[in-house]
Amino acid sequence: MNAPLRCLIVDDVQLARDRLRRLLGGLEDVEVLGEAANVTDALELVHEHAPDLIFLDIEMPERDGFALVAALPENLRPAIVFVTAYDQHAVRAFAADAIDYLLKPVEPERLKQAVERVRTRRAQWSPELVAQLQQLGGEAHYPDRLSLPVDHGIRLLALDEIDWIESAGNYLCIRTGNETLILRETLTKMETRLDPKRFARIHRSRIVNLSRVARLLPLYNGDHTVVLKDGTELGLSRTYRDALYRALGIEH
Numbered sequence: 001m002n003a004p005l006r007c008l009i010v011d012d013v014q015l016a017r018d019r020l021r022r023l024l025g026g027l028e029d030v031e032v033l034g035e036a037a038n039v040t041d042a043l044e045l046v047h048e049h050a051p052d053l054i055f056l057d058i059e060m061p062e063r064d065g066f067a068l069v070a071a072l073p074e075n076l077r078p079a080i081v082f083v084t085a086y087d088q089h090a091v092r093a094f095a096a097d098a099i100d101y102l103l104k105p106v107e108p109e110r111l112k113q114a115v116e117r118v119r120t121r122r123a124q125w126s127p128e129l130v131a132q133l134q135q136l137g138g139e140a141h142y143p144d145r146l147s148l149p150v151d152h153g154i155r156l157l158a159l160d161e162i163d164w165i166e167s168a169g170n171y172l173c174i175r176t177g178n179e180t181l182i183l184r185e186t187l188t189k190m191e192t193r194l195d196p197k198r199f200a201r202i203h204r205s206r207i208v209n210l211s212r213v214a215r216l217l218p219l220y221n222g223d224h225t226v227v228l229k230d231g232t233e234l235g236l237s238r239t240y241r242d243a244l245y246r247a248l249g250i251e252h
Contacts (some may be wrong), residue, residue: 003029003032004030004031005029005052005053005087005115005118005119006027006031006032006033006049006050006051006052007024007032007033007051007052007053007055007057007077007177008031008032008033008035008036008042008045008046008049008053008054008055008056008243009021009024009034009035009054009057010035010036010037010039010042010055010057010060010068011035011037011053011055011057011060011083012037012038012057012060013057013239013241014036014037014059016057016083016104017035017037019105019106020055020083020106020111021031021035021139023106023108023111024055024111024115024186025138026108027082027112030047030115033045033049033051036217037060037063038060038062038063039060039063039067039068039071040063041064041074042054042056042068043045043068043071043171046073046076046078047070047073047076050076050078051078052078052079052116052118053078053079053080053081053099054068054078054079054080055081055083056068056069056080056081056082056083056084056097056100057084057085058082058084058086058089058093058252059084059085063085065082066092066096069096070142070208074186076136076168076190079097079099079118079121080096080097080098081098081099081100081101081102081114081118082098082100082101082102082103083102083104083106084102084104085103085104086103087103089101091149094149095149095184096184096237097185098115099121100113100114100118102114116118116241122132123189127229132155138230141187142194142195142198143159143193143194144159145158146159146174146193147181148174148181148183149183153208156182157174157176157179157229159194159195159199159209160211161176161177162174162175162176162199162209162244163175163176163177163208163209163212163214163230164206164207164208164209164228164234165187165190165206165208165230166205166206166207166233167186167187167205170184170185170186171183171184171185172185172186172187172190173182185203185232187204187205187207191206191207193209196247197210198210198211200240200243200244200247201240201243202235202236202237202244203233203234203235203236203237203240204228204237204239205233206234208226208234210247210248211230212229212230213226213227213228213229213248214227214228214229215227216236217243217252221238221246222238222241223235223236223237223238223241224236224238226244
């Protein structure tokens, strides 16, 4: 948690990169690893340095900042703070799971706030950190609700409303009663945000709310069917079977 935030600055304007580097130099525990003026060079730096955070301009020649986000490999995906002169991209930016959206010229206090937001989210990214806290006798803290971008703002969804979550590529389908909500996020990342006492992975593409589980039906090949209280049937892969049994307090 005390390790410096390792950052990249991606902007096609040299003066903008210089100003941002100067402002970041006034913040504690922030390390600028490098700069790039286009998406191609930025991707090379991501593969070379695996940064924690990218300060990313949107409108650049050839390919824009959203193209960089789409091209980032999942295993190297850093936090994104967009830095732009235009405010019309804000909804799309947050739909891309940006941590913050700064307008140029960047004010020092807003930049500081953005960095603090990244630090707050940082604890949720790393399963290894959760394990370290548990070894030290600490307890990881999980949110009680999710913030989901919608057309006209942000929807706050209580975790108790979620029945189960299924992945569809880089998107998630969040099932709540008769409603399905779509979120651009991977299942692996979502798993780190959910309390393992309340949610469990039952398949490489599926997470279930443990309080919704009514029964388990064994199948001939070691797999199971998980039956929810509303009658929904979900496949349980044998890879996740033992962990689910433990989470439900079932001896076998």
